[in-house]
Amino acid sequence: xxxxxxxxDLYGYEPAGVWAAPGRVNLIGEYTDFxxxxxxxxxxxxxxxxxxxxxxxxxxxxxxxxxxxxVAELRVDELTxxxxxxxxxWAAYPAGVVWALRDAGHAVTGADIHLASTVPTGAGxxxxxxxxxxxxxxxxxxxxxxxxxxxLAVLAQRAENVFVGVPCGVMDQMAxxxxxxxxxxxxDCRDLSIRQVPFDLADEGLQLLVVDTRVKHELGxxxxxxxxxxxxxxxxxxxxxxxxxxxxxxxxxxxxxLERAEVDEKVVRYVRHIVSDDHRVERVIELLxxxxxxxxxxxxxxxHVSLRDDLRISCPELDLVVSTAVASGAVGARMTGGGFGGxxxxxxxxxxVDAVTKSVLAAFEGAGFTAPRVFAAVPSAGARRLG
Numbered sequence: 001x002x003x004x005x006x007x008x009d010l011y012g013y014e015p016a017g018v019w020a021a022p023g024r025v026n027l028i029g030e031y032t033d034f035x036x037x038x039x040x041x042x043x044x045x046x047x048x049x050x051x052x053x054x055x056x057x058x059x060x061x062x063x064x065x066x067x068x069x070x071v072a073e074l075r076v077d078e079l080t081x082x083x084x085x086x087x088x089x090w091a092a093y094p095a096g097v098v099w100a101l102r103d104a105g106h107a108v109t110g111a112d113i114h115l116a117s118t119v120p121t122g123a124g125x126x127x128x129x130x131x132x133x134x135x136x137x138x139x140x141x142x143x144x145x146x147x148x149x150x151x152l153a154v155l156a157q158r159a160e161n162v163f164v165g166v167p168c169g170v171m172d173q174m175a176x177x178x179x180x181x182x183x184x185x186x187x188d189c190r191d192l193s194i195r196q197v198p199f200d201l202a203d204e205g206l207q208l209l210v211v212d213t214r215v216k217h218e219l220g221x222x223x224x225x226x227x228x229x230x231x232x233x234x235x236x237x238x239x240x241x242x243x244x245x246x247x248x249x250x251x252x253x254x255x256x257x258l259e260r261a262e263v264d265e266k267v268v269r270y271v272r273h274i275v276s277d278d279h280r281v282e283r284v285i286e287l288l289x290x291x292x293x294x295x296x297x298x299x300x301x302x303x304h305v306s307l308r309d310d311l312r313i314s315c316p317e318l319d320l321v322v323s324t325a326v327a328s329g330a331v332g333a334r335m336t337g338g339g340f341g342g343x344x345x346x347x348x349x350x351x352x353v354d355a356v357t358k359s360v361l362a363a364f365e366g367a368g369f370t371a372p373r374v375f376a377a378v379p380s381a382g383a384r385r386l387g
Contacts, residue, residue: 003065004387007051007114010063010071015051015114016142021134021383022047023119024126024175025210025345026336027184027199028296028303029281031311033169035231035274036190036242038281041171042199042379043179044210048117048130049386050094052138055110060098062091065116076102076110081163090115093131096163100155101136106145113138120373122216124337128164129172132156137177137383149383150192153177167225179382186285190244197288199379204293205350206331211360212373213317215341224338227270227311234271237261243271248279266312273310277303297332297347304334304344313339320363321346321372328352328359345377 007015022043029039055061060079062072072091079099094113101108113135119127136152136159139145147155153173160166160173174187174194183196201208235243238254246254251272258268280299287295304322308314318335321344325333333346348356357374364371 003049003051003114003116006065006116007053007112010114011053011061011112013053015112016053017138018049018051018386019134019138019141019383020047020049020386021130021137021176022179022380023130024172024179025208025343025377026171026175027208027345028284028299028334029171029277030303030307030336030339031227031231032244032274032278032281033171033187033189034167034228035235035244035278037244037274037278039171039187039189040184040197040281040284041175041179041187042184042377043175043382044119044125045378045380046117046119046125048115048119048127048134050134050138051114052135052142053112054139054142055112057110059110060095061112062094063114064090065114066090076108079163082165090131092164093128093159094135096159097132097135097156098139099163100159101139101145104155106143106147108139108143111139111142120212122342123212123214123373124339124342125210125212126172126176126337128160128166129156129176132159133173133176133383137385141385149177150174150194152383154192167228175382177383179380181381182379184288184379186281190242197285199288201293202350206293207348207350207353208377209346209348209353209357210336210375210377211321211325211344211346212375213315213321213341213343214370214372215315215317223313223340227313230264230267230270231274233263234258234267237263237267238271243274244278246271246275248275251275269310269312273306276306294331297330300332300334300345300347301326307335307339311339315339315341316367317341317364317369317372318344320367320369321360324360324363325356328356330356
């Protein structure tokens with residue numbers, strides 16, 4: 001049954017339309033977004049889909065085909081940050097978007113929303129951003145708000161930051177809103193300028209695999225916020241507004257300044273990761289512009305070491321994916337996303353996909369880990385109306 005038909009069964013009338021927004025996987029540039037740095041994500045074919053109709057009576061009704069729960073019925077004028085629907089659970093994300101739109105002065109007077117998603121949850125693939133962006137995109141259409149996709153992404157980020165209480169950067173929402181088929185999204189997180197970078201791996205005889213370790217992560221558990229606070233402390237000690245302002249050529253001097261200031265050693269590690277990962281994004285862009293797609297493999301490997309040793313957000317399962325894949329002939333690999341579980345990306349020759357996948361599966365079985373989910377990451381379209 002289509003999602004539109006499900007909506008009709010649920011609410012007793014037909015939706016005004018159906019919209020979709022994808023999850024994302026990040027090729028390179030981790031934790032750099034809230035430091036106003038650079039990232040290079042790509043939208044996935046996995047999407048959150050919403051059948052929606054507007055209301056004018058101040059009622060917001062939310063339902064998910066993926067959750068065994070009744071329709072949640074709320075009043076839009078009673079939505080407040082960190083309230084019942086701002087403290088976890090899937091409904092916080094669409095409810096937060098309605099709150100963010102209204103808080104920004106947009107006359108959203110209610111809606112009936114039915115959602116379904118194929119974006120794996122807890123896998124570091126931005127399932128929450130997909131829910132936020134599809135809601136924002138649909139309401140923008142239905143209420144004629146006239147907002148651009150980057151503006152919708154920023155409002156969706158605010159919903160997650162303020163309403164849900166997760167201090168994420170804007171990368172996830174921008175990738176979901178602005179992704180383009182066959183391209184990676186080069187995003188400057190300071191001015192939100194974007195560039196679509198051609199990333200057609202099939203033409204190069206390559207595939208990008210996502211390996212979902214099935215180890216669930218929760219960015220709201222404090223570890224993400226602690227690292228963000230550490231980056232902010234590093235920037236303060238170095239006298240810059242954000243770590244993006246520390247040039248890679250000046251990294252050694254910056255680290256020496258931090259050590260003289262006797263900051264916590266973890267702040268030194270965080271700064272080293274952020275500045276070097278911004279540089280890695282620039283290196284990958286240069287390689288892709290030069291047509292050297294295979295050349296990005298070693299940069300991915302370096303990125304994983306930095307995430308594992310400096311930011312310390314990896315886990316045994318992620319490390320096993322990366323080490324096994326590289327040993328089995330992968331061009332490069334690294335963990336991706338917020339860490340503490342979730343997924344890794346593996347760049348591999350198309351002819352080696354089966355061998356690398358089998359090696360990873362065998363390594364997980366040998367370690368006594370739950371078998372991971374492996375699928376191809378195909379650069380896909382961003383938010384859009386389906387019908």
